[in-house]
Structure formats: C-alpha cells, structure tokens
Amino acid sequence: MIGKTVPMSADWPGRLWDPSPGWLNTASYGLPPRPAYEALTAALDDWRHGRTDWMPWHVQSDRARAGFAELVGADASAVTIGASVSGLLAPVAAALPEGSRVVVPEVEFTSNLFPWQVHADRGVEVVTVPLRELPGAIDARTTLVAFSLVQSATGEIAPVAEVLAAAEEHSVLTSVDATQAAGWLPLDATRFDVVVAAAYKWLMAPRGAAFGYLSERIQERTRPLAAGWCAAEEPHSSYYGPMRLAESARRFDISPAWFSHVGAAASLRLINDIGVKRIRDHNVRLANRFLTELGEQPGDSAIVTVDRPGAAEALAGAGVRTSVRGGRVRASFHVYTTDADVDLALEALRPLPR
Missing domain, CATH: 3.90.1150.10 (Aspartate Aminotransferase, domain 1)
Structure with missing residues (x-):
C-alpha cells in the first residue's frame, strides 16, 4: 500500500x-514502479480522450517537489523544478562574479561542466583535478566547487566530508549533481548550497523532470533567468502579469512537463515509503x-x-x-x-x- x-x-x-x-x-x-506507470498511463488516457483539464496533472509537480524535498531532507520551499541538470545550474552559473574560479573533477559529466565553462568569456576559470584531489584544490581563490556525488562512469562516491570541510574553511560555494545518487544513497541536501538531480535514473521517473535544492545564499544572489508564469507567487492569477515572483525557490521553476511529474510524484512517494x-x-x-x-x-x-x-x-x-x-x-x-x-x-x- x-x-x-x-x-x-x-x-x-x-x-x-x-x-x-x-x-x-x-x-x-x-x-518505473507500477504506481508510477499506472498513474502516467491513466493521465495519458485522459489526455487522449480530453476527459479533464490540465490541473490534475499540474498539481503533481508540487507533489513531486514535496517528495524530492522529503528524500533529501530539505524544505519544499527550497526546491525548484526543472527539466534537466544543466538547465537548473544555468542561472547559478550566470550569477557567478566575473573572474570566478570553479573547481571540478577531471572526469565529470558535461551537464555539470559546460554550465560553468560557457562563462569563460566573463573570465570564469574552470579548473579540473582528479576526484580524490578535489578537497586539496579548494583554496582562497576558489568561488565554487562542483562535483557529482556519485561518478556516472565508475560509481565512485565523492569524498564529501573532506570537500565540505575545505569549502567551509575557504568560504567556497558547493554544487552537487546527485543524479546518480538520489534514490539509493542517503543525502542531506542542506549540507550544500546547490543539489540538482535528473529524475529519470534512480528516481525512476519519465525523462523531463529534474529537481534542485537551492540554499538561501544561492537564492539571494541568483536571478531566475527562465522566469515564467510558474515562477510567480500566485501562478494561476499570473497568466498575463504583472511580474510578482515567488518568495521561495519556486521563482526558479520552469513550466513543468506534466506527464513527467505525474510519474515522478508516484515514484518519489514509493522511494520514500521504502x-x-x-x-x-x-x-x-x-x-x-x-x-x-x-x-x-x-x-x-x-x-x-x-x-x-x-x-x-x-x-x-x-x-x-x-x-x-x-x-x-x-x-x-x-x-x-x-x-x-x-x-x-x-x-x-x-x-x-x-
């Protein structure tokens, strides 16, 4: 049950x-677990026959948000929804000051590499080092350290405690890609500034749903560059403006892929239950x-x-x-x-x- x-x-x-x-x-x-597959096929059947409006699908995005928040030990107000890891990281990368230094493992999935590297024209320097040397590469020159909690090619788990200690010592921001971890590896997102995860792997959701935890200091310094009606404080009264962005991390939301979140909500509920x-x-x-x-x-x-x-x-x-x-x-x-x-x-x- x-x-x-x-x-x-x-x-x-x-x-x-x-x-x-x-x-x-x-x-x-x-x-997908059966509850997710059955919820998704029921929604698709309703779509096929026009038996409902879109609201029953849309509310699943907030249920999925709450499920992810529970999974990673965060408040739902600090979780934003998106479609991909790189999309969630893009506004964070854009908020880095000119001349920032970002430290990344030398073997890192490009969705957690390219968002930082595309700002080279602003003087953002991306330094890559072996994963085990990541803590030692964090110093007073470093603005942010970005890494996967679990490395996708090898399954190696990052030295989290050492990275966090070095980041705290030098007041460095921390950004974690948990795509290969969330759903099987216990995770406290509040230890980091940013945690992002695509949901179609270990969270067993349809591709098109992704989640991000954003700390208060990241929210304060980051502009919601993809803001649309779903980023509003009252989305359903904000179809035509004026702009009134949400006070929570919802101001970083993009319009959800409805059916992906129908599946994600059910899968996350089951993961948390197990x-x-x-x-x-x-x-x-x-x-x-x-x-x-x-x-x-x-x-x-x-x-x-x-x-x-x-x-x-x-x-x-x-x-x-x-x-x-x-x-x-x-x-x-x-x-x-x-x-x-x-x-x-x-x-x-x-x-x-x-």
Whole structure:
C-alpha cells in the first residue's frame, strides 16, 4: 500500500516492478514502479480522450517537489523544478562574479561542466583535478566547487566530508549533481548550497523532470533567468502579469512537463515509503556479490565496472543489459534488481579470462 512502509521480502520487487530479467542499467535510466506507470498511463488516457483539464496533472509537480524535498531532507520551499541538470545550474552559473574560479573533477559529466565553462568569456576559470584531489584544490581563490556525488562512469562516491570541510574553511560555494545518487544513497541536501538531480535514473521517473535544492545564499544572489508564469507567487492569477515572483525557490521553476511529474510524484512517494537506506543496502549487497564472485574487491556503490575482454558481448548475448563507459562494462543495481539478475550476469562473465 503506497503511503505506508513497504515491507521487504524475497519477492517484493516483483510485486511493484515488471523488469525483464537482466536489467543492470539504471545508471542509464530507471524502470518505473507500477504506481508510477499506472498513474502516467491513466493521465495519458485522459489526455487522449480530453476527459479533464490540465490541473490534475499540474498539481503533481508540487507533489513531486514535496517528495524530492522529503528524500533529501530539505524544505519544499527550497526546491525548484526543472527539466534537466544543466538547465537548473544555468542561472547559478550566470550569477557567478566575473573572474570566478570553479573547481571540478577531471572526469565529470558535461551537464555539470559546460554550465560553468560557457562563462569563460566573463573570465570564469574552470579548473579540473582528479576526484580524490578535489578537497586539496579548494583554496582562497576558489568561488565554487562542483562535483557529482556519485561518478556516472565508475560509481565512485565523492569524498564529501573532506570537500565540505575545505569549502567551509575557504568560504567556497558547493554544487552537487546527485543524479546518480538520489534514490539509493542517503543525502542531506542542506549540507550544500546547490543539489540538482535528473529524475529519470534512480528516481525512476519519465525523462523531463529534474529537481534542485537551492540554499538561501544561492537564492539571494541568483536571478531566475527562465522566469515564467510558474515562477510567480500566485501562478494561476499570473497568466498575463504583472511580474510578482515567488518568495521561495519556486521563482526558479520552469513550466513543468506534466506527464513527467505525474510519474515522478508516484515514484518519489514509493522511494520514500521504502526508505533510501533500505534501498542502498539492497543495491550495494547485490553490487558487491557481483564483484566478489568475479574476484573483484567489494565497494560501497550501486554502480560498478568490470574490465574483461568480451564482457559487453557476453552479457548482451545472455540478455543482460549494461553500458560501456571508458572501455569498461558498467553495471548498476537498483531496488528492482534481484539475485537472479546477478546470477544471469555472473554466468555470462565467469568463463571469460581476467
């Protein structure tokens, strides 16, 4: 029952999801739980037949906002909704003073890199360093440090405590891309100035929904460059102006992709009902079983990589869906992954030479 704690048992993923065996690719996109899929198809059917106006879809954006806020331990008034990570970061980057220095890991998804780099004409300098050297690269010259909480290519988890300590010492702003973390890794967004996440991966929503936590000091210094009617204090009385922007982070909202938020609201409700810590334990257990039975060292991430000749072809031939990043097979394990999925992958990979 959605809205109550969801009990876990050996067969519980099968009661809420419908994956074909061998889906180990959530780092590319997540699979919708039945409540989200059913809510989305019902909304699409209403759209198809014109049985309703758009308000029932529109209100789901605020439910999704509240769900994300609960997930990351923030107040909903500090959460803005968008469509992509780069879109959420764009106004933050535009607010950086001329000559700012931004420190970023050298292997970073471009949605958390290009928004800073496009301001080179204003003298904004982007410095890239190895992830483990990120804390040491933060100094008095640094304006902002931007990094992914979980690295998309390797699954490596950032050294958050060290980065935050260095940022606090030098009064540096912190911006985190939680796209590969939110939904399986516990996260307190209020420790950072900015937290952004696309919802179509571990949050298991349709592509087109993204969320951002903005601290008060970021809100105060950032202009809502994409402001439209949804950014107004009273959106439904602001179709034609004058401009009265919301006092909360809603002034950074863009008009929501209705159907994406219909799915996002239901998925976030289920994630919160299950509990992120329980999801993390499930995911990491399966990831570590996969690694150890292949003779690899276990870790603390739901995303892992293996480097064996012919691995991608062997997995594909066995019906296991993964990705290749940097020449290595990337496998990702989420709430609907089962031991049977791991068995299928292991059977394909064990015969291969190391």
